[in-house]
Amino acid sequence: MLVSTKWLNEYVNIKGIDPAELAEKITRSGIEVDSIIHRGEGLSNIVVGYVKECIKHPEADKLNICQVDVGEETTQIICGAPNVAEGQKVIVARPGAVLPGGIKIKKAKLRGEESNGMICSLQELGIEGKLVPKAYAEGIYVLPQDAVPGEDALPLIGLDDTVLEFDLTPNRSDALSMLGVAYEVGAILSQGIALPNISFKEADEKAGELLKLRVEAANDNPMYVAKVVKNVKVEESPLWLQNYLMAAGVRPHNNVVDITNYVLMEYGQPLHAFDYDRIGTGEIVVRHAEEGEKITTLDDTERTLKAHNLVITNGKEPIALAGVMGGANSEVHDGTTTVVIESAYFAPSSVRTTSKEVGLRSDASTRFEKGVDPNRVADAAERAAQMMAEIAGGEVLSGSVIFDQLDKTAERITISPDYINSRLGMKISMDEMLSILERLQIPTDAVNGQLVIDAPTRRQDLRIKEDIIEEIARMHGYDEIPKTLPVSESIPGGLTPYQAKRRIARQFLEGAGLYQAITYSLTSKAQSQAFALETAPVTELLMPMSEERSVLRQSLVPHLLEAVTYNVARRIDSVALYETGSVFLGTEEDGLPKEVEHLSVVITGKWVDQPWQGETKKVDFFVVKGIVEGLMDRLGLAHLVAFEQAVIDGMHPGRTASILLDGERVGLIGQIHPTEQKKRDLKETYVMEMNLSKVLSVETEELLYQPVPRFPSISRDIALVVASETSAGTLAQIIRQAGGKLLKDVKLFDLYEGDNVEDGKKSIAFSLTYFDPERTLTDEEVVKAHEKVLSALTNEAGAQLRG
The missing domain is CATH 3.30.930.10 (Bira Bifunctional Protein; Domain 2)
Structure with a gap:
């Protein structure tokens, strides 16, 4: 989720708060901010220009010589964009400007003609090509006619904005909307939020007189709201609306489509706009598809449906895949005058199944799959109607066409403060808990020492006691959880x-x-x-x-x-x-x-x-x-x-x-x-x-270190003649057993078979070390111990000293 701080400021006051500080607060409260994007970082000397004259370059067919008013002067700029024309307000990078990628703008000569800057496309200013409106995808961006030559162009195109990229966990679908983020930030900053004020004049004609609605699959579509807006003028959206959409990662199309996408990002409620005249029958029927039925979606791809896929139809043929994408046969276009706004609640499992089977994921399907707020379905339709009246000059027909069997009851959770504190290992007062829940705008009553909570439907993740514990813990601050060592007979965490x-x-x-x-x-x-x-x-x-x-x-x-x-x-x-x-x-x-x-x-x-x-x-x-x-x-x-x-x-x-x-x-x-x-x-x-x-x-004794010996050791070497099959290990074991406490080490250092050793025999030599850590040994003591060793070798292994 990409969150424009400029857009967010319309709902909660974050002016004066550094975006990095805000991101840190949000991360510490439980939603990780992956990155902070300063959209216009490094850009300067980018101004509005007015193309006073545009003629073909005499030496190049694809270049134009433009005389551009940049406020303080009129300067010549060579431009190769196919859509540049006289009378346009454009974005100009003056000499000295630095564009993304380290491109420096200097005065230059192109085919013998002087060029003092560059007329820019949005891509050249760092905006992704997939977000640029199609009309300007292959050329420069044209500003509205009320733009003033010479003024800073970055605020006009939204590049004075900072965007926070949220890494949302699947349970926090509420933060897939600007209002959801506003609730979260308002709670963090202990501020209230300003919800959109929906108010518009309705026509005398009723929506129900033009449009009929029938829902045949109530389990998968328990609520459907349709509003009708007449006399709509389809054109390019206002610049502020395009900027907000591009900051949120959505490509602008036209004012009608852009309004539905704006409300999607604002409320988290997907909408769809149908061309009323293309529906043809004046009727909307929601049903399951027939096995093998086909629909061509807005991406111009024909898709074959299965019997359990939910579709929106005109009573005869599908005109949209419910919750996934609209159909090309009912698409809003430049000639559209009457629009039907669809706002509905589709079962998450139905949308997920259809999206997976047709191989199509959209912003709408993502939100439906996670579950939208039942209490925002109607409000989102009203908000879209208001904006179409204001921006597209539409006339909103009275009332809405509604099918509603959706349960909008809040989930009630009762929990005691002692239970919360026992799970967190903390001591948070009931007043502090009430304060946290109030900041989160979660309705709560204290009844007989218990917290009785009606979880708002916008928070689909609040279902059980542990969800409330998590809310209190994260808003109180995970850093405030005391560090304690476990107390028990065996402390966990060590190695056995x-x-x-x-x-x-x-x-x-x-x-x-x-x-x-x-x-x-x-x-x-x-x-x-x-x-x-x-x-x-x-x-x-x-x-x-x-x-x-x-x-x-x-x-x-x-x-x-x-x-x-x-x-x-x-x-x-x-x-x-x-x-x-x-x-x-x-x-x-x-x-x-x-x-x-x-x-x-x-x-x-x-x-x-x-x-x-x-x-x-x-x-x-x-x-x-x-x-x-x-x-x-x-x-x-x-x-x-x-x-x-x-x-x-x-x-x-x-x-x-x-x-x-x-x-x-x-x-x-x-x-x-x-x-x-x-x-x-x-x-x-x-x-x-x-x-x-x-x-x-095997149990071993504790390792004990001994001091460096103060007394010398005495070594004796012996060469033995033994049978070829007698192993050195056997001889070494006999030596150790016979050597007593004075013998400290036995090392094999030679093995010989050949001349001067009879067949079936071998010569094997050991070095023996005698030592006493308390005193110096005498020759007599060593000789006595050594003779015991030789005697044992002779008696037990038949060994003979080699001469």
Whole structure:
């Protein structure tokens, strides 16, 4: 909704109020002002000119040499507009003027003739072409003959105006009219509003003698008002009327049509003007269309109707689509002398259905769809008749032709101040509430401590108690609602320990260089249990979109592999993705799928690629294992995690392991089987999946920081010869258990198989660190602890020290 502040000032006094300040007040009261448009911003030195002489340019067929009186002088201006002519009052940009788009007007020579300025069209002054009257769409704009040469032209064409653009929510259809906006602004500024004074002289002849009315679809058209105006002279509208319409985003046509559009914008009540003589029968019949019936609307488009579409007819054929658009066969034209003004209430659902089916939305249909004020239907017709008498010289016939079965009863709402305050968490006095409702002009009585409210029909959004609470809250000021902290055993808004840990996990993975992916929960039956840590009966959709999306997944890995394949196919060779999401393992007791949150990682290509330093490293098992260990360390679970060789379908038999947490299997890690890689057009690709729910549910001790050690540590290296199948993890676990409290760290640093090591054996070396934070260790203490370690390795793993 575009609101001209100049037009608004006719109903409520806003003179002296800065438009930006007014926009802020309106926004804070609940209607957002999207933008403030200063229509003539940056324009200056634009004056009225009088074309005293206009002759063809001797060197150019499309140019004219004009002698223009600009008040202080008569100057020569070259103009190329096809409609420029002697005797016109025009808009002139003098030398030094700046037009929209940064165009500077200077003295110039065109084909050898001097030009001192420019005769302007409305488009050149920043008015949209779609709003310019058709008569001036291809040329300059011609001012009325009473314009004075030399005076500022901007006020004459409404460019001294500021327009507020409202972003209305669907419930505030009352603000789709200037009067509705006036009620709102008047309440904000604590002012009354000046409603239009409707008064005109009626002819002795009665409207009912010329026009008959029959409504056959009362449910969709419970009220219809028609007024008849004779001896109308159709011509161009006064400049002030055109300016208001263009400011509101409506294109002027002629005085009759412009009056109906003006009243539409003023009252929010759509009107339509019929040429009485073109109706032909002297009768209006409102009915539903016949199936397949046709009508050509004002946009010269033939439309085929359905049986439930509501139409206005002359008793024989449709002459308008009710609430949407008039018909071309009854259009007002230059020769029209008698006009029928239609003002009606059409059911919102009927208009919405018709508008949607014929693919036509208009200012009228928009307002009918949201619901117009039942008590303004007759007033709007009277207002239009008054203006046609004043502007078009018409003679208004006595009375109106009316069909009225419309309920105009106000909605009664009873509410207590205590109820309002309890919902708002505020303490607003009853007097303040009464004052607010009075400012909004909502009739209210205080009865036995209750507010008894008759919601005005112009406010279709006031239906229940909560609507009244909203009115009081927004007018009292949302900024006045006190800020309070909730009081309870658990304050809402914080993260649960589980959520906090999940956030830590995501931050770690992203810090490690992985990108988060989000994939479908739906997959195919063939892929539903691939790579699953555990399986259960799959959950199938009753009506799947496709076979590929027919069941719920039990592993995150397949979809991540699809994402990697997609990227690799587009020449992105190195991909590192992770996802946290639900897998679905059977059903709960209530019959819903059992959701378990998993974490999955898929990496392929290069992990390190620094061409300048000549450093390149491909992804391998230990890169992914390192990510898991780093994550567990970050979660405080490093001391509980271990890895155990495993054989899993779809995984490389020698490069796959189970992830153990305190001895319980919670995940898998390893390389995709070469056959699976080939099927997916991938090179070496490594995956990891773990049951994140189990991992994050483990309680951990609070993180404690320790001071930097004051005492030195002692390191011992051991090289062991063990059977080839003995894992380094098993040896490290034996070392930790045997090392006692003095052993602080165990690191694997070498693995050797080959010369000087017998077949079936391997050499594996560890670095052990001994340390006591309270004192310096002696050699005897370290030797004693170290011998226990060696003894345990010999007895439990059959290890021998390598010589």
